[in-house]
Amino acid sequence: xxxxxxxxxxxxxxxxxxxxxxxxxxxxxxxxxxxxxxxxxxxxxxxxxxxxxxxxxxxxxxxxxxxxxxxxxxxxxxxxxxxxxxxxxxxxxxxxxxxxxxxxxxxxxxxxxxxxxxxxxxxxxxxxxxxxxxxxxxxxxxxxxxxxxxxxxxxxxxxxxxxxxxxxxxxxxxxxxxxxxxxxxxxxxxxxxxxxxxxxxxxxxxxxxxxxxxxxxxxxxxxxxxxxxxxxxxxxxxxxxxxxxxxxxxxxxxxxxxxxxxxxxxxxxxxxxxxxxxxxxxxxxxxxxxxxxxxxxxxxxxxxxxxxxxxxxxxxxxxxxxxxxxxxxxxxxxxxxxxxxxxxxxxxxxxxxxxxxxxxxxxxxxxxxxxxxxxxxxxxxxxxxxxxxxxxxxxxxxxxxxxxxxxxxxxxxxxxxxxxxxxxxxxxxxxxxxxxxxxxxxxxxxxxxxxxxxxxxxxxxxxxxxxxxxxxxxxxxxxxxxxxxxxxxxxxxxxxxxxxxxxxxxxxxxxxxxxxxxxxxxxxxxxxxxxxxxxxxxxxxxxxxxxxxxxxxxxxxxxxxxxxxxxxxxxxxxxxxxxxxxxxxxxxxxxxxxxxxxxxxxxxxxxxxxxxxxxxxxxxxxxxxxxxxxxxxxxxxxxxxxxxxxxxxxxxxxxxxxxxxxxxxxxxxxxxxxxxxxxxxxxxxxxxxxxxxxxxxxxxxxxxxxxxxxxxxxxxxxxxxxxxxxxxxxxxxxxxxxxxxxxxxxxxxxxxxxxxxxxxxxxxxxxxxxxxxxxxxxxxxxxxxxxxxxxxxxxxxxxxxxxxxxxxxxxxxxxxxxxxxxxxxxxxxxxxxxxxxxxxxxxxxxxxxxxxxxxxxxxxxxxxxxxxxxxxxxxxxxxxxxxxxxxxxxxxxxxxxxxxxxxxxxxxxxxxxxxxxxxxxxxxxxxxxxxxxxxxxxxxx
Numbered sequence: 001x002x003x004x005x006x007x008x009x010x011x012x013x014x015x016x017x018x019x020x021x022x023x024x025x026x027x028x029x030x031x032x033x034x035x036x037x038x039x040x041x042x043x044x045x046x047x048x049x050x051x052x053x054x055x056x057x058x059x060x061x062x063x064x065x066x067x068x069x070x071x072x073x074x075x076x077x078x079x080x081x082x083x084x085x086x087x088x089x090x091x092x093x094x095x096x097x098x099x100x101x102x103x104x105x106x107x108x109x110x111x112x113x114x115x116x117x118x119x120x121x122x123x124x125x126x127x128x129x130x131x132x133x134x135x136x137x138x139x140x141x142x143x144x145x146x147x148x149x150x151x152x153x154x155x156x157x158x159x160x161x162x163x164x165x166x167x168x169x170x171x172x173x174x175x176x177x178x179x180x181x182x183x184x185x186x187x188x189x190x191x192x193x194x195x196x197x198x199x200x201x202x203x204x205x206x207x208x209x210x211x212x213x214x215x216x217x218x219x220x221x222x223x224x225x226x227x228x229x230x231x232x233x234x235x236x237x238x239x240x241x242x243x244x245x246x247x248x249x250x251x252x253x254x255x256x257x258x259x260x261x262x263x264x265x266x267x268x269x270x271x272x273x274x275x276x277x278x279x280x281x282x283x284x285x286x287x288x289x290x291x292x293x294x295x296x297x298x299x300x301x302x303x304x305x306x307x308x309x310x311x312x313x314x315x316x317x318x319x320x321x322x323x324x325x326x327x328x329x330x331x332x333x334x335x336x337x338x339x340x341x342x343x344x345x346x347x348x349x350x351x352x353x354x355x356x357x358x359x360x361x362x363x364x365x366x367x368x369x370x371x372x373x374x375x376x377x378x379x380x381x382x383x384x385x386x387x388x389x390x391x392x393x394x395x396x397x398x399x400x401x402x403x404x405x406x407x408x409x410x411x412x413x414x415x416x417x418x419x420x421x422x423x424x425x426x427x428x429x430x431x432x433x434x435x436x437x438x439x440x441x442x443x444x445x446x447x448x449x450x451x452x453x454x455x456x457x458x459x460x461x462x463x464x465x466x467x468x469x470x471x472x473x474x475x476x477x478x479x480x481x482x483x484x485x486x487x488x489x490x491x492x493x494x495x496x497x498x499x500x501x502x503x504x505x506x507x508x509x510x511x512x513x514x515x516x517x518x519x520x521x522x523x524x525x526x527x528x529x530x531x532x533x534x535x536x537x538x539x540x541x542x543x544x545x546x547x548x549x550x551x552x553x554x555x556x557x558x559x560x561x562x563x564x565x566x567x568x569x570x571x572x573x574x575x576x577x578x579x580x581x582x583x584x585x586x587x588x589x590x591x592x593x594x595x596x597x598x599x600x601x602x603x604x605x606x607x608x609x610x611x612x613x614x615x616x617x618x619x620x621x622x623x624x625x626x627x628x629x630x631x632x633x634x635x636x637x638x639x640x641x642x643x644x645x646x647x648x649x650x651x652x653x654x655x656x657x658x659x660x661x662x663x664x665x666x667x668x669x670x671x672x673x674x675x676x677x678x679x680x681x682x683x684x685x686x687x688x689x690x691x692x693x694x695x696x697x698x699x700x701x702x703x704x705x706x707x708x709x710x711x712x713x714x715x716x717x718x719x720x721x722x723x724x725x726x727x728x729x730x731x732x733x734x735x736x737x738x739x740x741x742x743x744x745x746x747x748x749x750x751x752x753x754x755x756x757x758x759x760x761x762x763x764x765x766x767x768x769x770x771x772x773x774x775x776x777x778x779x780x781x782x783x784x785x786x787x788x789x790x791x792x793x794x795x796x797x798x799x800x801x802x803x804x805x806x807x808x809x810x811x812x813x814x815x816x817x818x819x820x821x822x823x824x825x826x827x828x829x830x831x832x833x834x835x836x837x838x839x840x841x842x843x844x845x846x847x848x849x850x851x852x853x854x855x856x857x858x859x860x861x862x863x864x865x866x867x868x869x870x871x872x873x874x875x876x877x878x879x880x881x882x883x884x885x886x887x888x889x890x891x892x893x894x895x896x897x898x899x900x901x902x903x904x905x906x907x908x909x910x911x912x913x914x915x916x917x918x919x920x921x922x923x924x925x926x927x928x929x930x931x932x933x934x935x936x937x938x939x940x941x
Contacts, residue, residue, distance in 0.1 A: 027096050029098055030064065031102060033104065035106075043059065047076065060242075078104065123137075127139070155170075155173050155204070155217065170204075174836040175232035179201075179836045185233075186234070187237075192427055195496065197531035199698060200696075211239075211271070216237075217232055217234055220675060221691040223624040230727075230749070238285070239285065239333060240283055241333065241334075250271040251938070255936060256291065267287075272285070287329045291326075294929075296321075302315075311918040314367075314369070316466065318362045319359055322359075323356065326354040327351070329351040333348075345409075347407070347408050350403075360552070360554075367387060376457065377455055380454055389454065391481075392441055393547055424501050428496070435488065437574070440485075440486040444481045453471065464923055476563065477563075481563075490536050496527070499526045519609050524603070530597065531598075539587075550573070586655065590656045593658045599633075600632075604626070621672075627668045633661070635661075639654075639707075665719075675687075684733070708765070712770060725752070731743060739806075741790070749783065751783070785816075787812070788812045816833055852892035860884045860885075865879050903932075910927060
């Protein structure tokens with residue numbers, strides 16, 4: 001920490017004593033850019049002093065400034081996508097500051113810069129154009145909102161972005177085909193910790209899109225950015241009072257109807273911005289959403305082959321999900337300008353995501369292979385020798401709460417050529433469960449002597465129907481199913497907390513035809529992630545209970561799963577009679593210790609960069625240093641078998657030995673980068689970027705947790721190295737018409753120390769040689785290369801009524817390959833597509849906006865991708881391709897009131913995961929969700 005800030009302090013002293021003098025008889029030119037209606041400030045407008053060749057872009061509050069401008073008369077040119085360029089003459093005095101505020105109108109006049117789809121596009125393209133490196137942006141206009149229900153779903157509209165769903169709702173974000181673990185996510189500059197215990201990636205379904213002002217996806221790095229972003233950096237910003245020129249109060253009320261549940265869910269939001277004088281403002285938002293939905297699901301544990309080549313699955317599950325999710329998100333921002341040179345702010349975010357899930361499940365589990373069959377069907381019978389067919393009916397009743405909180409206090413001071421930015425932040429994420437039942441199970445085992453048979457039809461790859469061929473009466477009789485076990489999550493507590501301090505200092509020098517800036521900064525992060533679980537496992541009951549005591553009704557479309565448990569009946573009985581259930585002490589002890597861990601991760605960072613800015617060329621080059629320190633703790637679980645003497649007396653009870661252990665480590669990374677932005681002619685932007693980035697391993701993978709049983713083990717790896725990646729980007733963007741752009745680019749990443757889970761033989765662990773062990777290891781190199789294309793246009797040049805048409809299209813091709821070793825054998829490598837990597841993705845939006853009417857059709861396609869790596873290629877888990885279509889319509893009743901309808905997932909796009917086993921796709925998981933219709937009203941005052 002001291003060393004890091006020492007770099008910045010030393011640079012400041014160096015610059016203070018520089019021999020480069022301020023230009024004699026020079027003044028300062030500054031001001032603000034806003035739309036002509038005075039509704040909002042315009043970020044990323046380009047302001048240029050034509051005669052000097054000096055240019056800058058406006059900040060989020062619309063401000064701009066030029067220091068050391070020689071006295072004289074100049075032409076000031078201001079441009080913004082979708083706006084008419086403005087040229088004006090300004091007189092700069094010999095000393096002092098002149099303020100020139102600029103108002104821009106939409107092409108052809110009107111309020112196109114602040115209202116509707118065209119305003120969103122103009123804002124996004126302006127910020128993309130002004131960016132240093134390769135970047136894509138989503139914005140909302142001054143009175144509009146994203147059409148998606150959470151941040152992850154909004155991001156699926158951008159090129160190169162693939163969103164991984166959870167029960168039909170976007171959750172994790174993959175950039176350019178890389179695992180979501182390789183991205184960085186922040187809100188208002190604050191790095192977001194992950195609520196879940198076993199990941200770094202942040203589930204962005206926790207945050208409502210209603211409280212978001214903009215989302216930036218940065219795909220290339222500069223030295224002033226955190227370096228742990230191999231995939232990309234997702235930067236979320238909430239509203240600031242200085243974003244808008246006029247006060248705003250907006251409300252939105254919505255209902256959504258889900259086809260499977262046949263119920264209506266409510267949603268509401270409030271958004272406000274208020275200036276309390278010229279130099280102080282407050283802004284924020286609040287959103288509430290309760291969503292009820294259902295999922296039809298079927299899963300298969302895996303596939304095998306009999307000696308005579310018959311392919312079959314020995315475990316088949318039919319799952320019925322009923323889910324209620326509640327999301328509460330709020331943001332608050334305070335902005336204060338104590339002087340013309342200084343702006344201070346405080347920004348906070350709170351988001352809570354509650355997930356109540358009921359899952360009823362019917363499971364067939366066969367001990368041996370099928371009696372017979374063919375490629376499309378197999379049959380099993382309990383009358384076969386050694387065959388045992390277990391039929392299980394269980395219920396999961398789980399309530400989970402995730403929370404993300406962040407707070408940042410900071411400011412910016414600009415005095416002539418000097419700029420200082422500083423901030424302190426805190427963020428905490430958590431995921432908790434108290435008292436979840438996961439699951440309670442009832443079982444009927446059919447074995448030799450029982451006349452029971454079942455067959456499965458494999459003709460359709462997405463669904464496997466079953467048929468009871470014998471013993472149907474016993475199969476349907478709830479009294480035949482005896483209590484098996486109940487697992488209660490007494491406590492599941494995951495916490496991830498980070499504190500950070502940051503400071504950046506910059507000195508600009510006015511030179512011929514441009515500005516040269518030297519900038520340095522330092523940042524210190526203190527992070528602690530931990531997990532603590534307490535689980536009670538009961539495997540007996542003092543009395544007789546069967547499934548008949550807790551019957552419910554089926555609500556499931558894929559198969560008959562009755563008799564089934566009721567959603568709430570067992571919990572009441574369990575709570576009232578818990579003393580009669582028999583606790584299994586060994587399983588309870590091991591389950592409550594094996595996942596516990598704690599990791600401290602402290603990162604000290606410092607950087608130095610140089611920056612050249614002119615009206616045609618921008619070059620940013622420098623180096624970043626990051627020093628990482630870890631303290632990691634976890635438990636070793638060693639199972640001790642029961643031992644008997646020669647007489648059969650037990651002399652050693654079965655037990656589990658729990659041994660805590662702690663590791664410490666540290667390492668340093670030096671990370672250079674170079675970014676070039678060149679505009680050879682107006683409206684044509686060329687970009688090139690080269691950088692080195694890293695991503696630290698999952699904290700849960702580092703944890704020295706180990707479970708050793710029967711001379712086999714599964715353990716973490718505190719010696720894992722971070723991913724290292726050399727990244728290259730080249731892009732060209734052409735901005736034409738008044739609100740249109742086309743862009744294309746190529747990218748390449750050379751990733752070292754890629755991390756994969758592997759099962760190895762003859763592994764020495766703590767001095768003991770294990771027959772087999774599964775752990776995370778650093779693999780060989782991986783490469784990611786691809787191509788991106790994007791097209792956006794408002795067709796306002798067409799004759800009426802077609803002048804309201806607008807279109808967006810983007811396509812990304814990604815070739816992401818790595819090497820793994822079959823069954824851990826380094827002599828048997830095989831090439832794979834990297835997990836979560838889709839070769840082809842595209843998004844297409846066709847919109848129409850004219851007068852009070854706004855229409856929008858949005859289609860999203862992603863190619864298949866590898867989800868999990870198996871020991872061999874046939875065991876890999878692959879998620880099939882998917883196309884999704886959403887429709888929306890809005891109508892402006894009065895200038896401030898709009899009604900809207902939306903039709904989500906029109907195509908009823910399912911989730912389908914499979915293995916390419918035995919020459920065809922074999923089901924691992926299928927889910928469908930049907931469609932949802934939304935309707936509501938929004939008002940702005």
